[in-house]
Amino acid sequence: MSLEPDKAFMSAADLTADLPPEEETQFVASAGASAAVAGQWTLMLWKFRRQKVAMASLFIVLLLYLVAILAEFLAPYGVDMTRPQYTYAPPQGISLFVTGADGGWQFLPHASGYKIVVDQEAMRRTFEVDPDKIIPIGLFVTGETYKLWGLFESNLHFIGPTNPADTVYFLGSDRIGRDVLSRLIYGTRISMSIGLVGVVISLALGVFLGGISGYYGGALDTAIQRLVEVVSAMPTIPLWMGLAAAIPLAWPPALVYFTVTAIVSLLGWTSLAREVRGRFFALREEDFVTAARLDGSSEMRLIFRHMLPSITSHLLAMVTLAVPAMIIAETSLSFLGIGLKPPVVSWGVLLQDAQNLRAIANAPWLLFWPALAVMVSVLSFNFLGDGLRDAADPYDN
């Protein structure tokens, strides 16, 4: 006998206490009661909210799209405002206070002006920030007239010099004195929307082809899979280059924009298709799908009522994770001069100005700000997508 005596003589009555009722049909109202009636999106939201980084990224992504939407209003200047006298002007500092003649502090938001320095060696004029020159700035100032979304005329700008005749370059200026900040803001509209539109096209292609591939299987599946294989095994940049280079130079910017978007998305659908197919394959074998089929559901109902809801959350995550590749693709192609071209402004087009060492050495801000914008957006989408993916299946423990 291998039993500890004190255990053996515990009275049966003591132990009955925590024995549950034998019938298993009782329900305990507990803290889980609200979880019991929570649907998949509620559960996902709970799971997603716990991830701080993903939440912060969501905030940044929304902010970027807000910038894209309100570009005209947010930018101090129009996209083509040129001031040839200010070539490669460095970013100006912003301060909130000025020191008065009596040495006291006075609240006056302002940017510093420039002084011209002549570089004897290179025989060039360059600009330097001169803290003594004060250019007052403010929020909601009047400036150039613009049409918001081409519809509403206004001259109100979120930020700018209080005197419209003054010049401010918060992030510096480029070769012909255009404001980098304003162009960056307008570029956000193009670059972020290309990602979004591209992903929608990719998604449509991926879900359609992946879906029929995974649902029907057979020869159709094999054919689609081979296509996916060919496309995904080809190096993307050379292929993009090959397709983009065929865009005629004479095409209008809008057409070029859509063609570039299409090219970028044409090659992004493969991974989506592969995932959708895999998920459909797995789902098709799930008991609850078989059950629904035996309940008499039609093919359509099976797909849309039972299978698609199971992958929509995964799709959302996949799509979010696919956006960065689109943004990088557009940026790369435009940088190489075969994607979007001026006068269209995107982050990639802006980076064209930072193509060689001399430009970067003279005006590092031409590289820094657009590059930062690309990185921040790509990082945010990646973190957001990761968070969504982790929250995508609230039913695995």
Place this chain on the structure above:
Amino acid sequence: MLSFILKRVLYMVPTLIGMSLVSFFIIQLPPGDFLTSLISAIADSGQSLDSATVAALTAQYGLDQPFYVQYWKWISGILFRGDFGWSFDWGQPVSKLIWDRMGITLFVSTLSLILIWAVALPIGIYSAVKRYSIGDHIFTLLGFIGLAIPTFIMALVLMYVSYKFLGQSVGGLFSPEYQDAPWSWAKLWDLCLHLWIPIVVIATNSTAALIRVMRANLSDELNKPYVVTARAKGLSEFTLIMRYPVRIALNPFISTIGWVLPALISGVTITAIVLNLPMAGPLLLRALVSQDMYLAGAFILLMSVLTLVGMLISDILLAVLDPRIRLQ
């Protein structure tokens, strides 16, 4: 094993045909055929092409015939004669222009791949085993940043940094004084000095991606029952992790070649353009911009074939490593 390799090779034939079709499609993409642009280019320079030459070229490339005939003429020339067509921009056969450049592309890609694996593997293992440690968090963050920087921006930044802080001349593979010098230790060192930037640039993205793959796979494997079995045998933690879960997580790691290679070739292409290296990239861009399509098509095809060969090697490697693939 031999039949396995043969099977894989046969399986790749349709993919290869698909790739060549895509490449040829790109050749055909610019409006008008190349002959028209050639004639107008020659006309621009004040000369004219006699009609006999035009007729000869038309017949040679089957320009007056349907797509599939033209394709067949093109692909059979490549397959049977190594003839990739004519570069009108350079005025010489494409085959004379591509091989040097493809050679260096292959060389740099291989070096990058080695670097990627050498860095990603240990870091991935470390991150998975010490999950949520400070080191893991740092590597994860670095990985994310590495993934977020587009290759060409990375190239630009490193080019600037090396110029500004290391005083190094950038661009090209050699400093001017070694450009035409015979091989020597000094020249080799010079090459290394020039190569580190492109290799780091090319490797960064994929390294970051592979660290994540390895971390995820190994984390999964670490929870598998066979790890408990190994532990219950009395093996030390290091031995058992290396011998079992790492060994098994290596398989998906190797099969990432399927997408690492295309990404790598993409990276090489754009890096070479930014840093102006004598590789395929700049020539491809130039060919595309000037619509020198046979040259461009040759590069696209060869780069695709390169990734396919890489995949074959990874398949073979996988079969060597994993009896489940080898024996079933």
Place this chain on the structure above:
Amino acid sequence: MTTDLPTTAPTVLEVRSLSVEFALRGGTFTAARDVGFKLQAGRTLCLVGESGSGKSVTARAMMQLIDAPGRIARGNIMLGGAGAPVDIATLNPRGEAIRAIRGRRIGMIFQEPMSSLSPVHTIGAQIVEVLRLHLKMDAKQARARTIELLRQVEIPDPERNIDRYTFEFSGGMRQRAMIAMALACNPQVLIADEPTTALDVTTQAEVLDLISRMQRELGMAMLLITHDMGVVAEVADDVAVMYRGKIVEAGPVDEVFHNARHPYTRRLLSSVLKLERTSELKQAPAAAAAEPILSVRDLGKVYQPRKSLLSRTPKVAVKAVDGVSFDLMAGESLGIVGESGSGKTTLGRLILRIVEPTDGAVTYRPQSGAPIDVRGLDKQGLRNLHQQVRLIFQDPFASLNPRMTVRQIIADPLVVNRIASGAALEARVSELLGMVGLDPAVMERYPHAFSGGQRQRIGIARALALNPRILIADEATSALDVSIRSQMLDLLLELQQRLGLSFLFISHDIGVVRYFCDRVAVMRRGKIVEIGAAETICTAPEHPYTKALISAVPHPDPRHKRMRTRTHLDA
């Protein structure tokens, strides 16, 4: 048999007031609380309990194999025998001291031999490793010893099989290899954690025989973890019953089975014993003259191999189901029993044409009208058939769409067949929930709010929604704990009588079939080898395979062990 050993056999390992805790987000969860027992040389202690009772955690604690966030909070695990006693509970889980014990002084066998062995190393390599590690053998010695071990665990042709991989072995062979590995260094203690749960009954019997024989030969102390009271009765000397992390009852096997003191033990035993005979709820089936409601004739399914140009081994067609014929009478329950791979699940799916049959005929006789040839049905006809013949699934977690509420799940068949809507639909769903013993108020909840048994009830309610005449229950109770299993069977019996249902009851569990069915068909390798009255098949089978199968089923009474005297089937 070991009962004649003196109970004063030396204690090899003693666990004293062991507690294992898991630090979770919401606080500390105590998986094992104040657990204590002794393991004696040459004796077997069975630690028995239902899922989540803490029995596996206890076993793992004995080798310091608990993963974070779990840890041993209190207690001692004293390993005695040769040398100075060690308290395993105080050893560093990564330290050298515990590593010298693992695999050397305590061997362990796990539940899933497939996933517990490395897929990319040969069986031999995994055993050789232990020998070289602990006994410092050289490669040659270790290999010779491994072949010897494989022979001892009755693996045929050990010289060849030593170099094969896990996936080339059958389930039983894998578990034998696992045993060889655990016993390689002649440990003092063997811990077997559900070693036969993943195996078929006949294989289970063989593996249990093997373990017992090895234990006897090596004089080991053994701790066997199981949820199966039958296995306990067959192999245990002593028993400890675990419930919610505590040992609630312990004693010699005979004492526990025949004089249980704790109510939990009694309940466990009664639900096990209940399945040892035909249900009391069962009434004689309707008049024998009745026409069969479902006739199956020469039904077959052949899977053609995929044609491949370069395959080395010519692949042969697999006959999953091969010439099966039977009749299901109205109001009758027909059991289909068989081991894994016997084709019983495929058979159920062929009848419903979820899988298309390749041969034979299925005829369904509706209440009115002419008999229906199921194989000739078009899409709409099949849909009508699926209203009359419904399927209950094995896995209550996979068979309910997690994204739909219980109301939506149960209403789905009514909605798609346009049978009810609005208030009538609501009322019908309430009625169905009531029928399966669930509170209608829960219909707004999602499946994740329910336990396994409750989910299975929801699945049954869905099956009943269309007033079916036949239910095909495919291992409908296999995923449930034993106490819930008999409740579920009673529910089905009650429903059968109330609604006049006929059942095709597919199961690997002889006890369940005997409890529930009127007649039983035994399947093996796609064929029905024997069909007859349930009681006859379970007590006096005729076919040698059925004999072997029935006699391999462990009997939950230590006074009447059955497995040891079982009939062996000569292949």
